[in-house]
Amino acid sequence: MAERKNTVFARPGGYAQPRGAKQVQYDVALDLKAAGDAKKILMFGDTEDPHQSLNGAQLHKSMKPRYSCSNPDTRLYVGDCRDVLASLPEKGSVDLIFADPPFNWDVPYDSWKDGMPRAEYERFTFDWLDGCIDALAPHGSLWVNIPDDTAAEAVLHLKRRGLTMINWCVWHFRFGQNRNSSFILSKVHVLYFAKDPDNRIWNPNDVLEVSDRASIYFDPRTMAKGANKGLRVPMDVWYGKYWGRIQGNNKERRHNHHNQIPEIYLERIIKACSNPGDLVLDPFCGSGTTSTVARALGRRSITIEYSAVNAQSAWERITKVGMVPRQEAGKPQSTAIFKARRRQATKPRTVGA
DSSP states (O other), X not given: OOOOOOOSSXXXXXXXXXXXXXXXXXXXXXXXXXXXXXXXXXOGGGGSOOOOOOOHHHHHHHTSOSEEETTTTEEEEESOHHHHHHTOTTTTOEEEXXXXXXXXXXXXXXXXXXXXXXXXXXHHHHHHHHHHHHHEEEEEEEEEEEOHHHHHHHXXXXXXXXXXXXXXXXXXXXXXXOOSSSSOOOEEEEEEEESOTTSSOOOGGGSOEEOHHHHTSOOHHHHSSSSSTTEEOOOSEEOSTTOSOOOTTOTTOOTTOOSOOOHHHHHHHHHHHXXXXXXXXXXXXXXXXXXXXXXXXXXXXXEEESOHHHHHHHHHIIIIIOOOOOTTTTSOOBOOSSOOOOOOOOOOOOTTO
């Protein structure tokens, strides 16, 4: 059915649905949470016992950050994120969480076992998601970077826990690994959830990009706006310059780390969903991208890494290397995939023609 732009009444989240996309997702979250309590919505991972966090002396030891610095406050804990999340002093007050977990694809992450049986991996996913939910402030947002084979389970679990989906974005990259057994993988899902969709930090003006109307079609209407002329909030498919996978010759590349996310990716999320001075948390430190970007943007941050070897390398990047300078940093970019259309010169009309 063709869509018509609504000009009569307000529809939160757009005009694609009568009540607006955001309101529909909010209603779904409430219904699934109630159904989860009453009917026990089950997934494969629910057959496994939940993780039992450490206690006593073990827990006290795990709660001491291995690395820390100030201006802004930045901490890195070494250990299992499920244990650290369970006893964070800031539990319930984190403004923004970004998570890029192991995908269970047998990647050699130092001492981490990245090849669990499927039910065990799903249970692991539910456990760390629960830890993130408990760590979030009431106005907090949670972003999850997840592949095709676990996206649906993560979405359903977050919904049955009562969170509202704001966006299901896609990070698209052009340098997928070659294969001929199926279509080449060129995306990862970027799930954006909030505890309270009407009371969340949202800074759209901080992440604007040049619209196609301005860069391709030269539409005068976009330049006639009262503010943000020629600009728009980014679409939910993310791509463009600096958005590719971090390969070996990339300036952001940290050797001996796997599956790095580009800094521009975290920059968009942190700017859009937190303010300077806010607390950002990443339960899977990896190469340290989240805290590196958070620190550059004046946000406090906490990150957790299972491997002591990877943590040491990440901390060097966070505190000594920092973000890689970009020529267009801070300037709205265009992600247009077509060339600009030339304006056709208007020929003068001949009288009597």
